[in-house]
Amino acid sequence: MATLKYISGFGNECASEDPRCPNALPEGQNNPQVCPYNLYAEQLSGSAFTCPRSTNKRSWLYRILPSVSHKPFESIDEGHVTHNWDEVDPDPNQLRWKPFEIPKASQKKVDFVNGLHTLCGAGDIRSNNGLAIHIFLCNTSMGDRCFYNSDGDFLIVPQKGKLLIYTEFGKMLLQPNEICVIQRGMRFSIDVFEETRGYILEVYGVHFELPDLGPIGANGLANPRDFLIPVAWYEDRRVPGGYTVINKYQGKLFAAKQDTSPFNVVAWHGNYTPYKYNLENFMVINAVAFDHADPSIFTVLTAKSLRPGVAIADFVIFPPRWGVADKTFRPPYYHRNCMSEFMGLIKGHYEAKEGGFLPGGGSLHSTMTPHGPDADCFDKASKAKLVPERIADGTMAFMFESSLSMAVTKWGLKTSNSLDENYYKCWEPLKSHFTPNSRNPAGPN
Ligand SMILES: O=C(O)Cc1cc(O)ccc1O
Numbered sequence: 001m002a003t004l005k006y007i008s009g010f011g012n013e014c015a016s017e018d019p020r021c022p023n024a025l026p027e028g029q030n031n032p033q034v035c036p037y038n039l040y041a042e043q044l045s046g047s048a049f050t051c052p053r054s055t056n057k058r059s060w061l062y063r064i065l066p067s068v069s070h071k072p073f074e075s076i077d078e079g080h081v082t083h084n085w086d087e088v089d090p091d092p093n094q095l096r097w098k099p100f101e102i103p104k105a106s107q108k109k110v111d112f113v114n115g116l117h118t119l120c121g122a123g124d125i126r127s128n129n130g131l132a133i134h135i136f137l138c139n140t141s142m143g144d145r146c147f148y149n150s151d152g153d154f155l156i157v158p159q160k161g162k163l164l165i166y167t168e169f170g171k172m173l174l175q176p177n178e179i180c181v182i183q184r185g186m187r188f189s190i191d192v193f194e195e196t197r198g199y200i201l202e203v204y205g206v207h208f209e210l211p212d213l214g215p216i217g218a219n220g221l222a223n224p225r226d227f228l229i230p231v232a233w234y235e236d237r238r239v240p241g242g243y244t245v246i247n248k249y250q251g252k253l254f255a256a257k258q259d260t261s262p263f264n265v266v267a268w269h270g271n272y273t274p275y276k277y278n279l280e281n282f283m284v285i286n287a288v289a290f291d292h293a294d295p296s297i298f299t300v301l302t303a304k305s306l307r308p309g310v311a312i313a314d315f316v317i318f319p320p321r322w323g324v325a326d327k328t329f330r331p332p333y334y335h336r337n338c339m340s341e342f343m344g345l346i347k348g349h350y351e352a353k354e355g356g357f358l359p360g361g362g363s364l365h366s367t368m369t370p371h372g373p374d375a376d377c378f379d380k381a382s383k384a385k386l387v388p389e390r391i392a393d394g395t396m397a398f399m400f401e402s403s404l405s406m407a408v409t410k411w412g413l414k415t416s417n418s419l420d421e422n423y424y425k426c427w428e429p430l431k432s433h434f435t436p437n438s439r440n441p442a443g444p445n
């Protein structure tokens with residue numbers, strides 16, 4: 001595969017032309033009477049027309065045929081995609097899943113769309129407020145099928161296998177430890193090369209932003225220049241009656257046939273694009289004296305709600321770094337949180353658990369559900385010599401943290417067959433160390 005090119009930057013106004021058609025972008029206007037190369041002009045709006053400039057998002061696509069050139073959409077089987085948050089009764093327990101099983105290609109060919117499984121979520125698509133967490137488990141490329149989501153944005157976290165993503169804006173190659181965001185309405189098709197697995201955070205009605213940095217200053221965490229946007233690429237490919245456009249609309253799946261590839265955008269400009277980011281580029285900031293900083297310090301992207309400081313969902317990572325805090329229990333503290341915490345593991349081993357939380361699995365600690373280090377981790381970290389130490393080398397855990405109280409789907413609790421019934425046992429060995437008559441000299445003064 002030839003190396004793909006990208007434009008660097010987050011949320012910028014960009015312009016891109018497929019080099020086969022120089023000057024395909026109209027000059028000085030968006031809607032010429034006749035576009036260069038006789039292309040059609042089409043606007044893709046990612047915000048209300050009247051949003052303030054800081055949040056206004058749209059792109060202009062110059063394409064061989066407009067997206068409207070398709071037969072009517074018809075309802076198709078949704079498989080395991082759902083937005084029904086009442087499928088099963090609520091369960092406040094700590095939940096953990098073993099690695100979700102990927103179907104074998106020799107048994108059943110499953111592409112990215114057929115392989116979507118909704119695990120949990122909350123909120124309402126029709127009022128543009130909420131989120132869903134999906135797991136994708138697939139082994140086959142989408143071929144002449146593409147997908148677009150009318151309901152929200154997808155933040156895709158591949159865990160096993162590369163994804164070659166064709167989008168209307170160009171191509172992106174995504175490896176595990178990279179993430180991408182494909183925003184509402186953008187058509188894409190995914191090629192895979194092996195049995196492939198990953199996680200998706202879908203947010204309804206809002207877009208991901210970089211978190212404010214406050215006293216951190218102008219640099220740090222995920223730096224804007226490390227976000228990569230594809231460059232224009234088109235194919236002028238006829239597939240009479242044979243190309244299928246799949247749409248998730250109000251939580252249901254629909255399909256429409258068309259005669260041509262939808263990846264027919266010769267040039268585009270705008271600030272509403274897909275993008276990818278390599279998690280290795282995250283500039284980690286953390287405690288260098290004592291105590292454990294809250295995980296918000298690791299926020300890569302946030303999808304804000306209307307309440308200040310409260311996210312529909314944050315995407316947070318736990319990257320490799322140095323642990324140097326003195327007189328400190330270094331792993332995550334025991335806690336209860338008004339937010340819901342879904343965690344996944346891309347590779348390695350998570351610092352709060354000695355066992356049981358595996359790459360390709362997950363955990364959900366719901367609103368106010370207590371959790372924290374397992375007993376082995378507590379034991380080790382309470383006795384550890386506090387020398388500078390590499391934490392999480394070769395590891396990448398992440399969290400989708402939401403202010404909404406999430407429901408788990410039937411697939412998540414039952415059909416996936418991945419729920420770890422023994423999760424609670426990892427805290428059972430915790431015992432009282434209380435010594436009323438002797439104060440631990442290591443404690444605070
Ligand atoms: O529960 C978890 O493992 C995630 C987490 C990590 C951390 O360092 C502090 C709080 C928190 O919720």
Ligand SMILES: [Fe+2]
Pocket residue numbers: 335337341365371
């Ligand atoms: Fe937590």
